[in-house]
Amino acid sequence: MSAAPSPSARRKARRFALQALYQWQLAGQPLHEIEAHFRAENDMRKVDVVYFHELLVGVPRRVDEIDALFEPALDRRLQELSQIEKVILRIGTFEMLERLDVPYRVVINEGIELAKVFGAEDSFKYVNGVLDKVARRCRQAEIGAR
Template identity: 55%
Template sequence: MDSTEGAVSPAMRHKARHFAMQAIYQWQMTGQSAGEIERQFLEDQPIQGADLDYMHDLISGVVANFEHIDEVYEPFLSRPLKDLDQVDKAILRLGTFELLYRQEIPFRVVINESIMLAKEFAEQDSHKFVNGVLDKVVRVIKD
């Protein structure tokens, strides 16, 4: 691990995405404000070791931009957006947000992280679905 003070490791970013995805899922299910959900996570979850600034950016960014985010990935869905599993939707929103708004992160990193989240939280083959959708999103953004 990098011992440089203030350095952000890939593991810290992974933890930030892990908790951000859970917070986005909670927001989708409850309609609570992003700030309230983030406050709950800071109080109730074992978030030490996560990049908290990045986690905040992800949560607030997805909530603030979810309509645009959904418009970007929706054309690549194999089913209507309203029928999309809520975990898959949270992962796709998070990944698409990073592809659109955090372009300093290599797209392969975003897709790999999204696949890992799908393997951890979603249905058995969701990682293949997430990979396929985000791969198409990358092609549209790069054009």
């Protein structure tokens, strides 16, 4: 039995997924081409590549459902979000839905960290607020157990 991926390997997978999904959103390039490019151009030895692939394929597959889930928490129209904020919220919402093994607080914190690195100056605060509202809708049992 192999060991579970490290938190840093997951963090790197999220970073690459954010960049790849950003490229997908802007250029509409096929996902398999984006994934092949990322795997060829980046050192993936310390990346949870299974998680990277899951995010890269899973977010676009469920994008309408994901957007519908976090859209009520926005203070503006979806189209008015920055492309980076949109990707971060999509990744976080996907994780809330699909990865119940990842605690909601970890999902929120990882979204905040991505926003601090890639987003505008205070976008991490916005991401925090939206993902917190998504968690209340998607992870009620987990929150109630705390």
